[in-house]
Structure formats: structure tokens, C-alpha cells
Amino acid sequence: MSENRFAGKTAAVTGAASGIGEAIAIRLMAEGANVVGIDLAGEALGAMATEFGKSFLPVTADVTKEDEIAAALDAAVTRFGALDLAFNVAGASRVGAIVDLDEADWDFTVDLVQKGVFLCTKHEARRMNAGGRGGAIVNVSSLNARVPMPGGSPYATGKAGVEMFSKNAALELASSGIRVNSVLPGLVDTPLVAPVLAYEPAQAMFLDRIPMARAATPDEVAGPCLYLASDDASYITGASLIVDGGWELSNFPNFSKLAG
Numbered sequence: 296m297s298e299n300r301f302a303g304k305t306a307a308v309t310g311a312a313s314g315i316g317e318a319i320a321i322r323l324m325a326e327g328a329n330v331v332g333i334d335l336a337g338e339a340l341g342a343m344a345t346e347f348g349k350s351f352l353p354v355t356a357d358v359t360k361e362d363e364i365a366a367a368l369d370a371a372v373t374r375f376g377a378l379d380l381a382f383n384v385a386g387a388s389r390v391g392a393i394v395d396l397d398e399a400d401w402d403f404t405v406d407l408v409q410k411g412v413f414l415c416t417k418h419e420a421r422r423m424n425a426g427g428r429g430g431a432i433v434n435v436s437s438l439n440a441r442v443p444m445p446g447g448s449p450y451a452t453g454k455a456g457v458e459m460f461s462k463n464a465a466l467e468l469a470s471s472g473i474r475v476n477s478v479l480p481g482l483v484d485t486p487l488v489a490p491v492l493a494y495e496p497a498q499a500m501f502l503d504r505i506p507m508a509r510a511a512t513p514d515e516v517a518g519p520c521l522y523l524a525s526d527d528a529s530y531i532t533g534a535s536l537i538v539d540g541g542w543e544l545s546n547f548p549n550f551s552k553l554a555g
């Protein structure tokens with residue numbers, strides 16, 4: 296970790312109050328950036344503001360509400376002078392088999408994971424354009440963009456949309472000097488998946504599929520996200536970076552387990 300990699304930069308992080316977004320926000324500040332943390336969880340954001348002081352601006356906002364996102368990003372520009380980097384991380388899902396799934400649960404999930412990323416990217420890019428010095432946007436998708444999940448059709452569909460949307464945004468924004476990439480995490484040990492990981496049989500089934508045989512820490516996803524936003528990735532745009540401990544590779548049966 297470099298102490299000054301993001302010195303003088305301002306970053307927006309959605310979902311900053313927990314898990315991967317929190318890890319991204321904390322690492323950005325450790326590497327010199329100012330951060331506007333955007334989340335529904337105002338209390339947790341307030342605790343971060345107390346801990347991190349003037350380099351952290353907490354804004355309670357819903358990523359599915361365009362006016363709230365626009366206001367949050369305006370607050371960042373007013374406080375810090377510009378917007379250089381953005382990490383669209385906020386997410387959650389409602390599950391259910393397709394034949395039983397309520398329309399409202401589909402809308403909740405797809406609006407949050409997919410429309411939220413569109414609205415945030417739109418307003419982040421506008422403010423980066425206004426600053427005139429380009430920028431970088433990292434959208435957190437999921438391995439479920441490539442791997443469907445029983446009962447998870449709205450989430451997997453929405454996350455696949457995030458991956459393609461990021462490529463489309465990369466295409467449209469390259470001439471403005473704005474790079475857009477997506478990160479596809481596998482299993483990450485955050486409050487989102489804590490109930491599943493706490494159930495030992497479910498955890499064992501997950502780990503059986505992951506060659507590295509463990510979940511990622513939030514920091515192990517934050518690092519690749521920061522890399523894509525850094526100058527070391529200055530020629531990378533429209534890319535999808537899978538961060539999954541090898542999970543995507545493990546669909547073939549592992550016959551070596553029969554031997555032992």
C-alpha cells in the first residue's frame with residue numbers, strides 16, 4: 296500500500312458503511328484521498344466520520360433515487376472541490392425461485408444493483424467532466440454476472456447488467472478521459488453473506504467450489520478496486536476483473552477427492 300497514491304484526489308464510494316465499500320473508503324483515505332461515503336446506513340456513516348475526521352464526508356442517500364445521488368455528489372464537490380474517482384458498491388438482494396418471485400422483489404433487486412449503478416455513473420461522470428481532469432469509475436458487479444445462482448435470478452441478471460453497463464460507459468466516456476471498469480467478487484466475508492457463512496453446511500459447500508478454500512476479506516476486494524482506479528491502470532478501461540479465489544474455474548468435477 297502506497298501512502299500517497301491518491302493524494303489530492305476526491306472519491307465517492309457508495310455502500311461505504313459496510314463490507315467492501317467500507318474497506319475501499321478506509322484504504323482510499325489511508326492512501327491520501329478525500330472520500331464522500333454514500334449509504335442508507337446513516338448511523339454507521341456517522342461513526343466513520345467521527346473516526347476519520349475531515350477527509351470523510353458522510354451522506355445518507357439511496358442509490359436508486361436520482362435526486363439524492365445528485366445532491367450527495369454535489370456535496371462532495373462543494374466540500375472537496377472536485378470529483379476524481381468513484382466506486383459504486385452499494386448492493387443487496389431479495390431471493391426467490393422464478394416461479395414464485397414477486398415482481399416487487401425483482402424490481403427491488405434489479406433497481407438497486409443495476410439502475411443504482413447507472414444513476415451513480417451518470418452523475419459521477421457529469422461532475423468529473425465539469426472538473427475537466429478526467430477520472431476513474433469502478434463498479435462492483437459479482438461472479439454471479441457469469442455464474443447463475445438458484446433463487447438469485449434478479450441479482451445475477453442485475454450484476455450481469457452491471458458488467459455490460461460498465462463496458463458501455465467505458466466506450467462512451469473514454470474521450471472524456473474517464474475510465475470505467477468492473478470488479479466481479481466471488482465470496483467475500485461481509486455482513487451480506489454472514490448468515491450463509493455462519494451455517495456450517497452451507498459454508499462447506501461454498502468452500503468446496505473455491506480452489507483457494509476460503510472467502511475473501513473485504514480488503515482483498517478493495518485492493519483490486521483501488522488498483523483499477525489508480526494510475527497503474529491508466530490504459531485499462533472496459534475491463535472486468537474477477538476476484539474469486541479461482542471459483543470460476545472449478546466447474547469440472549474434482550476426481551482427486553475420490554481417492555482420499
Ligand SMILES: NC(=O)c1ccc[n+]([C@@H]2O[C@H](COP(=O)([O-])OP(=O)(O)OC[C@H]3O[C@@H](n4cnc5c(N)ncnc54)[C@H](O)[C@@H]3O)[C@@H](O)[C@H]2O)c1
Pocket residue numbers: 309310311312313314315316333334335336356357358359384385386387407435436437438479480481482483484485486487488
Ligand atoms: N459479499 C459478497 O460475497 C459479495 C460477492 C460479490 C459481490 N458483492 C457485491 O459487493 C457489494 C458490497 O457488498 P458487501 O458484501 O460489502 O455488502 P454489505 O451488506 O456489507 O454492504 C452493502 C452496503 O450497501 C448499502 N446499501 C444497500 N442498499 C443501498 C441503497 N439503496 N442506497 C445506498 N446504500 C445502500 C448497505 O446499507 C450496506 O452498507 C454489493 O454490490 C454486493 O452485491 C458481494
